[in-house]
Amino acid sequence: MIHQVGTHTVRYQAVDRAGNASAEKSVTFTVVAAPPRDTTPRSPA
DSSP: OOOSSEEEEEEEOOBOTTOOBOOOEEEEEEEOOOOOOOOOOOOOO
């Protein structure tokens, strides 16, 4: 798991039992800060 705020890139490659390897691929994503907690009072149900 990645919790650090910022942009991250994960590189990956598949290898089968025979040793055949796929081309390396990558995915880039950004972890953003959690939004502020909602403190709005709720009315009784």
